[in-house]
Amino acid sequence: MKSKLPIGLQNLREMRTQGYVYIDKTAHVARLAEEGKYYFLARPRRFGKSLLVDTLAEAFAGSRELFEGLYLEQHWDWSRKYPVLRFDFGSGVLRFREELDKRIGVQLAEQARQRGLVLEREGIASRFEELVLRLAEATGQPVVLLIDEYDKPILDNLSEPERARAMREGLRNFYSAIKSLDPHLKFVLLTGVSKFSKVSLFSGLNNLKDVTLDPRTATVCGYTHAELINSFADYLDGVDLEEVRRWYNGYNFLGEPVYNPFDILLYLDNREFKPYWFETGTPTFLIEQLRARHIHLPTLEGLWLEEELLGRFDVDSIEPETLLFQTGYLTIQERIWEFDTYRYRLGYPNREVRVSLPRAVLNRYVPDIMAKERTRDRIGHALKQDDPAALEPAFQTFFASIPHNWYRRNNLAGYEGYWASLVYCLFAALGVETRAEEASHQGQVDLVIEYQGRIWLLEFKLAEADDGQRALDQIKTRGYHLRYIGQPVTLIGMDFSREQRNLVGFSWERIEETPTTAQP
Template identity: 50%
Template sequence: MKKLPIGIQTFSELIKDQHYYVDKTPLIAELVATGKYYFFARPRRFGKSLLISTLKSAFSGEQALFNGLYLQDHWDWSVHYPVIHISFGRGVVDSVESLNQIFQAILDETADHYGIALKQQHLANRFSELIQSLHTKFGQPVVVLVDEYDKPILDNIDKDVLAIEIREGLRNIYSVIKDSDAHIKFSLLTGVSKFSKVSLFSGLNNLKDISLDSRYATLCGYTQAEIKAVFTERLAGVDFNQLAQWYNGYNFLGEKVYNPFDVLLYLDQRIFKNYWFETGSPSFLIKHIREKQYLIPDFEKVVLDEAMLASFDVNDITLENLLYQTGYLTIDHVEELGGERFYHLAYPNREVKASLNSYLLRDLTQTAASTVSNNQIQLYKALSQPDFAKLKQSLLALFAAIPNDWYRKNQLAHYEGYYASIIYSAFAALGLKVIAEDVTNQGRIDLTVMLDNKIFIIEFKVLDDTKKQGVALAQIKAKNYSQKYLGAENSVYLIGIEFDKAQRNIEFFEWEQV
């Protein structure tokens, strides 16, 4: 499959520049040769639409587009198949009526393209009629390709009743594909999320899910070898360690891949930025975090079993699964115990970790973005010097800027993880290496922050009437947490931070260098 070269936005324009492409067509050939019905989920901006367009072009017999690619000599170009290309990316579905209107428009446009007159009025019947009519007219079974199959639901995921109604409407549509088996050559549905088969695909239970099939782990996304092989002329001066830290790290149980959207924009602009993150808003995710009073550092130790990883539905959304499905977390490693598989998740890269935590920090503090940004600058300077008086003042200012009304309207400040979450997000948003619940042979460090060769070991405590000041730093020393990082190259600092719930700020701050 060809990937978007620099500056090229559509598949049809790709033929104008044959120099930049990543050939994924061997995987396409294998897909078509070994199966008929597929489902494939990837985060947004990962090339799913381009994959669909590539399949459409191949089945339509557009041979010229594949010159020099594997598929050129591994495809029967003498046979052309009628293709129904369904994309729900056009506009926002805000009602069942708009869903029906969009789908009818797709059916009518396809019928008009192939010179077919549809008579059925009911949408499911009209879809079925189109499939059968195409098979009859052209003497070849039909290819059905569905892009962004889940977007109508995700557009309304925070509106429970409407989301369920739209889900039922989509189920009515997708069930036609199975009922038309005798008339179908190949079908692929792609999307961001994997809704449970019971809820959405009960009528299409013969779909083969290849989302975590290691053979197709690199079907969308760039491997480092592909970047080096294809974009050779644009790689002068590229620091691959930095490139990998920023954009690599997505794991679909095979070789890790870069986000292609990030890579293409970076190679065009040569600036490390949050390209992918800026194309979408995690507002629904943030709402979930706030409602569940989730401890932000716990994002680094999420573990899901096989069933939980695949459990996603309108009325059964877990925060951990939502983070995975939307690409904010990816698979770090898989552990097999007693015949069961457990998936340990992690942030894929610096872009996602820093950007998400910056967003979370603004939500947790309900502080103006400029205020948060200025505070971030001071935090970074304090750590880089290091200047602990400045560090303490920056953290105090961070909590002091939180509006009193925010505490009045929310219960967040009543759980201890709120304070730790703010400081964790403040450091993580700087793009620093931050480890929550850092394991040692004597226990777990609340937070370890690394900047160059400086290691900051931080322990949090929330004071009440029974606790004395100084217990946080005392615990670090008593459990000898610093031993893990002692070395000739490292400067290790111990920091104890203790909060007062009544004052809603840091009550006691002390540090020392090992």
């Protein structure tokens, strides 16, 4: 009988007792329990963090029957059972500190009630301490503490900094009790999306080990390609595995790349390539941060960050690039040791994000859905027909559809990168090969479009002259096209006006033959 797909399940007991597919990650559980006590793990949303927490809870609680046939069955001391406290901030959206305090209070009271305890102290931190102490005393065993989505109340309020700070203070009040409880704790794990600084949230908890980018835990959440093939073999008939890999694989935490489980499960259930994960969360705040910092999508592919910036985040110091990485819209492509620090090259993890993020940017800039659809159709037709001249009216109509009041509080029309970013988004949203700022021996061209064996090279200029020739001349003068020997190449120059906020110059030229003596 075919196993069932665990769509939406985060409960180990239900998966193991009702015949759902379960990928054995319990070797990670054994190693974590053996090698340390305090852990922190960050992963993007819907990556299986809650199932990991549930697996740890069942193991420490001594539920041996759930691990039959798994690694942990023979690699765990089942003679001892530990009391487990679980706190979860993943459900709902909290907007006020009072709501957060109430949520914590309810979870404390409920866990005490389940064990026949009545908490007598006042204040959240004090009641938390009381629960741990009385539970350890009653059972004679130290307590296992598991906190899932520890940062969600803050992340949900980043667009309102004062609310986010209030949530941070409320959580810090709760987490501050952990250090003093050390003699009574067996194991501690906090999971979330972002890595907030220890100073802002975990003052004094200096022994919290961050395993987010530890190669040994790179695959603790998510599915490797081998796990996909081995565990879901019954569901893979007729599946193009390379296309599945291109769409959903590619998240890199300094080990073997992994798939987002949410994507895989829904794809195998529906058999349609769609941005399942992306559509469960709208990165509106991120897009606003990119706009406010004049950071445009073409510059994100191949972005380099130092280790300090990659892992640093707080309400009072939000770096959009860091947040894009921590939330899963960018992933690690390469790591090098340079100038006594690690540097990381980031990029989009897969086709899902590469196409969906530009679409989300367009949706934010242009609320007129039909205008976007018409532009998409016209650009797609121009590509299919190899008709670059058709781009000019398509882009002019598109930029005219952006409401003028959108520019009221910014000067983006005065930045060349703004125009380059929107043109990039229009092509990338089609799903065609789109490369920004591709380097050659004499510089870098703004945009490369590759479609059906043909190359379009686009260069942008911010100018008032309405001829587009200046941008085109730069491509030719600097020989950006010479690397594409033997391929059909079209050169396209675009001039944009900061006053008219539109395309005012457009010219193009077909290069029929590229000199064979040119050097790439």
